Amino acid sequence: MDLSIKELQKEWNSRPWPKSTQKIGTSWARAMRSVALRIPSARLNLSVYPEEHNLLINPLRPDFLTAVSIASTETFNLN
Template sequence: MIIYRISNSLYSDDITGTGAKLTGSRWNSKGFPMLYTAEHISLAVLEMLVHTNFKDYSINLDLLTIQLPQQALQSNIDVKKLKKDWTKDINYSRFIGDEFIKDKQNLVLRVPSAVIEDENNYLVNPLHPDFKKVKIIETRSFKPDERFFSIK
C-alpha cells in the first residue's frame, strides 16, 4: 500500500512520529509517537493546510511517498461507528489513537479525515514490530499553490 505525507523539509526523513509525540495531535496525546499519512496526495495537502500556520510562506516542504509492507496488519475506524460530532472532541479521538499505539496489534489504523470524512488518513504505529518495513520510496519538494494563501 502507498500512502502520502507532507512534511517540513528539515524533518522529512524522520517518519518515527517524533513531531506528534512532542506535541500531540488529533489522534494521539503528547508522549505517543504516531506517523500521520493520507490515502491521497490531495488529502495530504488539505490536512497540511488546516494544521499549518503559513505566515512564513517560504517554509520548505517535501511530499513523501511511503510504502507499507504488503501484509501490514490494519485496523479500520468506520466514521459511522464514531460518536456524533467526534471531530469536536479531541480527547475522544486521542483515546482511540493512544490505545492503538499502546496495544501494538496493528501497524496501521485507517481513520476518517476530520477535513473530509469520506476520505481516510492512515496512522502508522512506530512502536509496532513491522514498522522497520515502512519505507520512504520517494521524497520530492512540494510548493503549495499560492492561491491557497489568498483565500479571503
C-alpha cells in the same frame, strides 16, 4: 486496520478535537494492534470527499521497519 465513522463517537470531527478521539488513537498505538490505522478525515467534509482518510503509523510496533517503506515523497503546503 480500518476505523469507520460508525465506530466513532458522535463528536469525532468537532473542533477542538475531542478527548474521545485522542483516546482511540492512544489506545490503538499502545495495544500494538497494527502498524497503521486508517481513519476518516476530520479536516475535510466527508459528504464531499467520502474517500478521504488519514493514516496513523505506529513506529513503535516491532515489525514497523519491515512493514513500512517510503515509496515517494511530495511537498504539501498547509497554508
